[in-house]
Amino acid sequence: MLAETKPYTPPKSNMEYSWIEKIKPHAELIAALISGGLILIGWILSTISMETASAITFITAYIIGGYAKAKEGITETIQNKELNVEMLMIFAAIGSALIGYWTEGAILIFIFALSGALETYTMNKSHKEISSLLELQPEEALKITHDREEYVPVSTLRVGDIVLIKPGERVPIDGKIIEGQTNLDESAITGEALPVHKTIHDEAFAGTVNIRGSIMIEMTKPNSETLFQKIINLVQTAQSEKSPSQLFIERFEGKYVKTVLLIVGLMLFVPHFTLGWSWTETFYRAMILLVVASPCALVASITPATLSAISNGARKGILFKGGVHLENLANLKAIAFDKTGTLTQGKPEIVDVVVRGDLSEDELLLKAASIEKHSSHPLAAAIVGYAQNKGLNLRKPEQMEDVAGFGVQAMIDGIPWKVGKSEFVGRVEAEQFQNGMALHFAKEGKTVVFVKDDQGIAGLLTLKDTIRKSTLQAIRALQSEGIKTFMLTGDSKKTAQAIAEESGIDSFTAECLPETKVERVKYIKGEYGTVAMVGDGINDAPALATSSVGIAMGEGTDVALETADVVLMKNDLSKIAEAVKLSKKMNQIIKQNIVFSITIILILIASNFMQSLALPMGVIGHEGSTILVILNSLRLLKS
Structure with a gap:
């Protein structure tokens, strides 16, 4: 006999955080909102001729709203030895203040601070799945x-x-x-x-x-x-890989900032010596250039459109975790689905009941369910539930015995009954029942449970994880958009083939482990480019993270929900096609906004060089283009 068990008590972690630590993750958002409030107060003070108080309020808004982005911009500039958009926004805001336009400078700071806060919040949420995974490991x-x-x-x-x-x-x-x-x-x-x-x-x-x-x-x-x-390592690795769009933005950012600052630097001196402008006029024009060249309208081209599309999707039960994922859906060429709990209900249901000639269907179900009621196997639960839904009053069996891995046997009214695999009731007899009907059902991907009494095989029950009502419609809708569909499952080839044929899937891979799904997703990405993965389980997490867009079912595991980029809150697969259409419309509006905003910026810059643009008109053109871009984006709020 073993000695007394010695318990192991892991060290306790301190879960009592101060209120400062609790709000720390939201500090950027709080600072941005406070900055926005101060801007409103400063503007009100300026309208009632309290210029000193207004200036102090605006300076406070600058410091509170711009601190995080200024720190980030300066730190990255030192580390990477390259200027970035954060620095350009700070310079533009300071330039606005130097020529007396405090409100415009403060608004630039507020918009940039708010976008930075939302970006930080999204990044923090995206890494929670790692801690969720670790909680499942003892x-x-x-x-x-x-x-x-x-x-x-x-x-x-x-x-x-x-x-x-x-x-x-x-x-x-x-x-x-x-x-x-x-x-x-x-x-x-x-x-x-x-x-x-x-x-x-x-x-x-x-x-x-x-x-x-x-x-x-x-x-x-x-x-x-x-x-x-x-699985944990695969999720971490996939999340650390940058998308092509991210890499492009990083390359574009440095060139944009350098170009604008170089031109502004030249504007501070060249026109005075080459065009005969006064120093006052030269500095004035340089500051206008810094203001009108700031990417306010460009930022507004994307963010409001993205938020509007996300809100639209949320109303339809489609939760996007970030604009980049919504944007990627427009380029979707292929989509891979997990089977169990995604294409199917995830729970076995009775499909067929076949009985011997001297028995009725209800009589067979009554005996089988009465015995299976005392088993903990999921198939047993499906049989019992089916019988109870038919209104059958189950009996209490005697001499109940659960034979692990094979089935259950018991006595009812003095007659021995067995419920289980063919090996449990007699393989040859089971396979010959009703001219080999069991083999036919097995080829259809169904699980066959045999019922035997003292006279031989009394009947059989077939169970199957049935496809969701929305599956067929969803697959057809995606295929109509020119998207190839794949199924990746841990099930046997027979079961996978049956579900693939029933749902209309283009191709499938069976007997997949988590790393197999990742390899297949990578292969599909190589063949088609942008690929989505739809799943609901822990084992789907690496593939969800590896895909261009990970989509999780709302009833899925916490890890799948955290890892995914998109969540279908109502488990309705047909919403995926709607999300693709929404993405295409959003990208179209974003392109309109970008072309419009760049055109306005170029016109304002050209007018400034020709000395035909006054600062108020520059501000009106700059801010007006931003407002028009936002209004165009709000069209995405409509269903």
Whole structure:
């Protein structure tokens, strides 16, 4: 007998944060909103001729709203040795103040601070899935030695160590079973809803759940190489990779800032010596150039349109986690779907009931459900639920016995009944029942459960994870947009083929592990370019992160929801096609805005060089173009 278990108590973390620490992640947003309030106060003060108070208020708005972006701009400029847009906005705001236009300068600061705060918030949210994943990995394990059992940190375990996993516990390591048998819920790894029977010499993976019997596992892989840890690493790696659009923006940013500052620098001196302008006129024109060349209208070309489209999508049950993901949907060429819980309901349902000639369908269901009611297997729950929905009053069986991995047997009215696999009731007899009907059902991807009494095979039940009502419509809508559809599933080839044919999917890959799905997504990206991945499980997280756009079902796991870029709140796959159309419309409006705003900026710059643009007209043209761009963007709020 083993010695008394020595409990392991991990160190407690301090969860009591001060109010300052609680609001710290939202500091940029709070600063931007305070800056906006001060701008309004400063403008009111200026209208009632309180110029000194107005100037002080505007300076305060500059400092509060611009501190974070100024710090970021200066830090990145020093580190990268290259000027950026943050610095240009600061220079433009200061230039506005120097020529007496405090309001315009403060508004520039406010818009840039607000966009920076929203960007920071989105980035913080996007990394939460890593902590969600880590919560599913046990911190301690019950290690077995020759003379005792002891709870130890999982991080201290080494290859060859033996761990005991009790019913209901999560497996902490990758290894092989050396004692006992059980059913493991491997949905965290494969996405398959049905538990898998495991016995001696079978593999068990970290992150899976032990449903029934106690088992001993010998550790075969270091903690850093477990399948579960690979999922975490894949998510981290995929998220660190920059998209082509991000790289383009970074390259464009440096050139834009350098060009504007170079021209403004030349404007401070060249016109005085070459065109005979006075120093006052030269400085005046240089400051106007700095104001009209600021990217206010360009920023407004994208942000309001994106927010309007996001709001539109939210009303339809489509949650976008950022504008870049919505923008990418317009370029979608292929989309990959997980099967279980995505294309299908994720729960097995009875499809067919076949009975022997001397029995009725209700009689067979009554016996089978009465016995299965005392089993914890998901298939049993589906059979019991089906019978109860038909109004059958279940009986209490006698001599109940659950044979792990095979089925259940019991006595009802003195007659022995068996419910389970063909091996459990007799393979030859089962396969010959009704001229081999079971083999036909198996080819259709259905799970066959046999029912046997004292006279032989009494009948069979088929169960299948049925496709969602919206699946067929969604696939057709996407294909009409010229988008190729793929299915990636951990299921067998037969089941995958049946679902693919039923749903109209163009292609499928069966028996996928998480890394297989990632490899397939990368391959599809290489073939088609922009690709989306739709999933709902932990095992889908790496593929969701690897894809150009990750889409999660609203009822999916926390990890899938956090990893995805888009969430379908009502689990309606037909909304994906709507999201693609919304993305195309948004991109069209953004292009209109950009062309318009750049045209206005060029006209204002040309007018300034010709000395025909006064500062008030420059401000009106600059701010007016911004307002028109925003109004055009608001059209996306309409359904």
